[in-house]
Amino acid sequence: MRVLAVVAVLCLALVAGVGCGSDSDAEAEQEAREARAELREERQRELERTEARKRRKAEQRKDRERAEQQRAQEEQRERERQEERRQEEAEERERREEEEAKPEPEMASCHPSYEGACLDPSASDYDCEGGSGDGPSYTGPVTVVGPDEYGLDSDGDGSACESS
Secondary structure (H helix, E strand, O other): OOOHHHHHHHHHHHHHHHOOOOHHHHHHHHHHHHHHHHHHHHHHHHHHHHHHHHHHHHHHHHHHHHHHHHHHHHHHHHHHHHHHHHHHHHHHHHHHHHHHOOOOOOOOOOOOOOHHHHHHHHOOOOEOOOOOOOOOOEEEOEEEOOOOOOOOOOOOOOOHHHHH
């Protein structure tokens, strides 16, 4: 707006100076110089405002880029955390499956003192098959490797219920 006013003053000064005396020519020329100087100053201020707007826009663009970069980094960290959780869950599932697949330890189903036959450790008594014992359980030949709880090795040589 000011530029137009300055231009108008400049134009009036030029028009007013045409056909006048030397004083008015000098005044018109002075006014024209002042108008040109004011016009240059106004252009300079407009350039400075334009440059300031450009700097603000550049800063805003940099701020947006920084914010976008931070969002991208946070998203990447979140993806990494999710992947880590998925891996931990998969490892936990695998560990549980392995635990479930392991055979449960069996109760000792054979008495540890006898080899060669499986004697039930929960039986109240064993006797040799074909012998004179009254059971309730009977066994064939066995090797006694621990305490002879059922009294099967009468001669103490480590072999029990052997055929004579």
